[in-house]
Amino acid sequence: MEMFKYVVKRILLMLLTFFIIMTLCFILVKMLPLTNLPQDPALRDIILARRELMGYNKPILVQYGIFLQRVILHWDWGIGETMYSGREVVDIFAEKLPPTILINTYSLLFSVPIGIALGIFAALKKNKWQDHVVSTGVMILVSVPSFVYAFLVQYVLSFELNLFPFQINSGTAWLSPSMFFSMIPAILSLSFGVIAGLTRFTRAELTEVLTGEYMLLARAKGLTKGQATVRHALRNAMVPILPMIIGQFISILGGSLVIEQIFGIPGVGPLYIQAINVRDYNFFMMLSAFYTFIGLAATILVDISYGFIDPRIRMGSRK
């Protein structure tokens, strides 16, 4: 029950934060001058009718009320004004979501096992040369921005070795093998950072657990080092690692703006960038809401899952 109350409280707080951010965002966007209408008269009429419906010449707060009403009751985020002429923002967004989710899921499926395995390996070989090699690699991967090694991946694998195409295949056959093949460079580029982060985290957690007194006890009771590590140390080390992975899973929805841009993935990231470049505020509002929501959701999911996985962690004690 206490847990339930905690969860509800966190979710309500999150929704409040989300609402405040969206309000500010809406006001700031509405304070900007309207974009020019397109030349096409039919499209112009549609956009004008839409703007009239959303009350574009009323005070901003009234507009916000209308906006909230449209969004909540009709899930209507407006239409594309300067891009995707006149089509529903929500429809376009739904089209762009699958590649983003897919590519990030692949990357996570690839990087989580590798990251954890490397972390365990480094922790078990602590302060030996293997550990130093892994730690140095992690240090480099964590420091270098992902788009720099995306260039490296693109240059080495796609250009020098000519193994993969420069950009992913066009079309919408997301699950076809050839599409997967063309996604590999992007998946690799996305994975390095996750692998490095996870390795570092796992190593830190596991080394701490391995020095615990109960490990000594386990060994004293006659368990072999392997048994003690797998049955006692790993389980405890997983307590903070699992929430981190859960958080990653939520963040994959947000995807990576830069990687998607570099590899020509027609996902949410390029949509956002295009919306900024042509100043389409309806798209901008929807995507801002999306990114904000993802960020907030990831944070509270991590916090809540901490509570579920390890009841010792006091409710609300984590910020």
Added chain:
Amino acid sequence: MTDKIETGNIPKEKFEFAQREQALHDVKLDTKPIGYFRDAFNRFKRNKGSVVSAVIILLLLLYAIITPIFSPYSATFKDGFYSTVLPKISAKANGFWDGTKRERLGEIKYDYYSAVGQETGLNPLKKEYGTVLSDDGLSTLYDVKLDTYYKVGCQFLDLKPEEYAALMKYQNDNNVQVIYPMTEESKRPTAYRSDANYWYRTTGSRGKADKDENGNFVDIYMRDGSDGGVTDLDKYDSLRIDGDDGTLQYAFKNQTGYRVRVCYYRYFEYVNGFEPCFVFGTTGNGQDLFGALARGARFSFILAISVSLINMIIGAIFGAIEGYYGGALDLVMERFVEILSGVPFIILATLFQFHLSNKVGVVPSLLFAFVLTGWIGTAATVRTQFYRFKHQEYVLAARTLGAKDARLMFRHIFPNSLGTIITSSVLVIPGVIGTESMLSYLNIVNLEGSGTTSVGALLSAGQGLMSTDPHVLLFPAVFLALLMICFNLFGNGLRDAFNPSLRGSGE
């Protein structure tokens, strides 16, 4: 010690008072006291990786500051003919970093470059490795080392009469051939009508060299009366190329002045006073990459260091007030921070660009965006430190002695968090540089009009040239990677030095 002293029964008279006259309790220690920073510095020195990265950061910083001042190329320097030339460390470089690349040429191109070399004396074919037969066995391919500076060869230029006269004077004074005879347009290959390097007879539209029976090129120079529209012959009064009997024409009068054909390498030397030599090569629009990267780096450094300083100040004050007073104020401020940190940075940066870039400029609005959320981390650190120290006895003692809140906060408690603040401020710098590069790479922040460039913009320009001229991408990418690695190593070293108990822990 071989002979042990019987400690049990030493006669009383053997004892002496050591310091009977001196008062020891208020005497300063003989050894030098080691202060907080001295102690941290001593620990930092022992960390070899951090010291090395500190040195590298310093070198990169010097590069960013010094290069724009001493570079022979100005910020606006652009040379369309020398676009994407390869890096050349010095004008006399030979063999390594010398602006050459190995290429496999077909016969037409091979003749073309040989002809350039033969005419101007600057042979683009630095080295010939031999020939191979093409896959279909019909033609010969030449493996050569091609000089990207010399291969520009001759170019047509339109000069004003006074420029033309000055160039002739330069030729006479220095005895250097810059202007070469004009060629007859009708005899140039149809596909390359405006290419100034076809000074030899060709057949076909693609410009296959049409050599004489001895295998020599046959020139298509403009001679007296050979092509229409030639006037002002007598205006040319300067060096003539070998084998010129005085009939070759060196200029072509047009509306604004003269159209001449110059050896571009020599012409560059004439205009700038030094031979073309770009240490990192040039970008796609002929910018000197060495200088552009330094300007981008300087911009990144200035931005990141200002962000870091402003964050440090705001974060320190905010965190101090929050941590010291606690209670309701703390709760309200925490909510405020929570909302602020919930805004994804990319959206914040975009909104700031939308609203402010027209009013205060691109760079200040970027700075505001960084500052608006950047101080949160510092504030949290300071707050934690205040919670830890505000109830300690020495604070109570100071308060009893009459110290005011501000004095307690900034003289007594705040110095405890100095180490952590310095560390986090240093670690802010690579974060800002990385994010700024990303934003300018994505063109969310467009620095074009603001007179500076950014590493991200260079990366984005280099990306399109990856398959043909990887060096345009390589240098900015390596610079950024090196900078980020060094800053993180340096920051970690600082953290270990200031707070040895945290050594080796992840974040």
